[in-house]
Amino acid sequence: MIKARLGRVWIGDGEPVRIMGVVNLSPESFYKGSVRTSVDGVVKTVDSMVKDGVDIIDLGGMSTAPYNRTLVSIDEELGRLAPVVKALKDAYPDLVLSIDTFRARVAEECLRLGADVINDVTGLKGDPDMAKVVADHGVSVIVMTRERTPNRGLEPVDRVINALRESVDIALNSGISRDRIVIDPGIGFGPLSLDPVITGGEPIRGEYRHGDENYPWYSWDSILIMNTVKIRQELGLPILIGVSRKSFLERLIRRSAPPEDRLFASISVEAISVLMGADAIRTHNVHESRDAVRVGEALRLCLNKSPKECSRELIKLVQGTA
Template sequence: MPPRDGGRGSPGETNANPFAARQWQLGSGNMLTLGPKGLLVGVLNVTPDSFSDGGDNLSPEAAVRSATAMVAEGAAILDIGAESTRPGAAPIDGTQERARLMPVLEAVRAALPEVPVSVDTYRAETARAALEAGAQIVNDVWGLQHDPQIANLVAETGAGLIIMHTGRERDVLADPIEDQRAFLSRSIEIALAAGVRDAQIVLDPGFGFAKDPAHNAALMARFAELHALGYPLLVGTSRKRFLGHFTGRQAEGRDVATAATTALLRAAGAALFRVHDVAMNADALAMADAMVAAGHRDGA
């Protein structure tokens, strides 16, 4: 593990209670409390080809309607992405990505200025444009290992940073937790070397990204081991293909399975949940939070 930054914003000891309050530093000097209650991140895909909701939010007007509904249902953050990350999706370049993203981002920020917005991108140029337009978080599905300049940008702007694990385009270790530690430790090193503060960082184990169903199930079963990395954890299981492997359902029918993983992973200490169906997952999270709170009252 890389050294922690101590006075530069350390979130605490590496084995800290994941349900204890800690502040996540976002852009524009804002902070978000993580730990005592799970928070929902509403997915807003500005793509024609995402596996679940491709084409639903291409216009700013449609995106604002979707975003407003998700916030009303309980989303604390909106995550906007303009390039599909599903397996086999056609790649686009940064110019295309920004052409899709920016009109929607600007419209959502104007309609919901109080709601933090995350931009789902692995390109520093796109991330910069989004932060300048009011986004407060960068969600990098390559964990800074595709474009390390994102780390410099986040250090410069003080934005929140989500570092995701992926198994794409590399050899992976047989043990899923060891592979998480190896990849994410390298990403953390890149971030800290660029001047990113610990308090800006959230980690995402990347459910479904170059992982087979057994790997995803093992990652859920051993999820609590990831707290040794010392950072808050976000999870994105929503409608993923591995849920269909276990339930036999297509993407649009996987919301119940998603909610089940939300409850299970909240009990294991996850702080943030990236979801498509906010209302259903809000109910699952409410029950999980009640159980967690009762356990703490009883001294568990």
């Protein structure tokens, strides 16, 4: 059975597809509609997400979009996050809070304040102290696919699986329990050696952001989504997919569309991701994504089943006896 937990929320086989709502405290974030710069604004947004059925809230104090200049100091990142974590823990003591950071000091302070999960976009490879912080606090971690350098010569899915295995090994060898690890294939992110947030270099530009001229970045991301179930099965861990308003969607719809205009593309790919095997969806749009996730979850019951088997499964689901 493939199953793990993020805080008190179990994810994977036998569980509903979970919804993680994104709230960014970083004005530099690529989707301005997700940004909240006051504690009151965050609490109101989270209140709305809770009413819409969110399972986990993911708080970001610094954008890590590799195609923008987003780097801020550790003190700035902490200054944004700490008061919000305190306020949300007071307002919603049972709500699972995830912190989107790759910095161990930021993670340490937020966990001390009551956060439940660390969402590390470097897959525990960006800060050598991060895995120990997570292990010492006994909390859950989301590890994103990040190659240290481009592993040219392999296909995208194989590269992702290899990079995730490395991150999972770091976690396990540091004392993080396997049932507290969730994987993320890293839609929109390339190798660490090409990431300006890590290297201090220029933002990533061009079509080939993974170091392989056979795979433009939008093809790479699309291939990963369509191979979600393979990645999940190879690692034997639940998988979280984050596609919300990301730039590859603009290429797929083949028209100019800033993040504000990618909602419908987002929810369509979220439903497809669930159909392809995702255990959780990370989204800016909890209200809209909820229904897409539920539909994808329902149709997934019919994969590789006869019409009669499909009908029986859907009847059980709709009638609440599943």
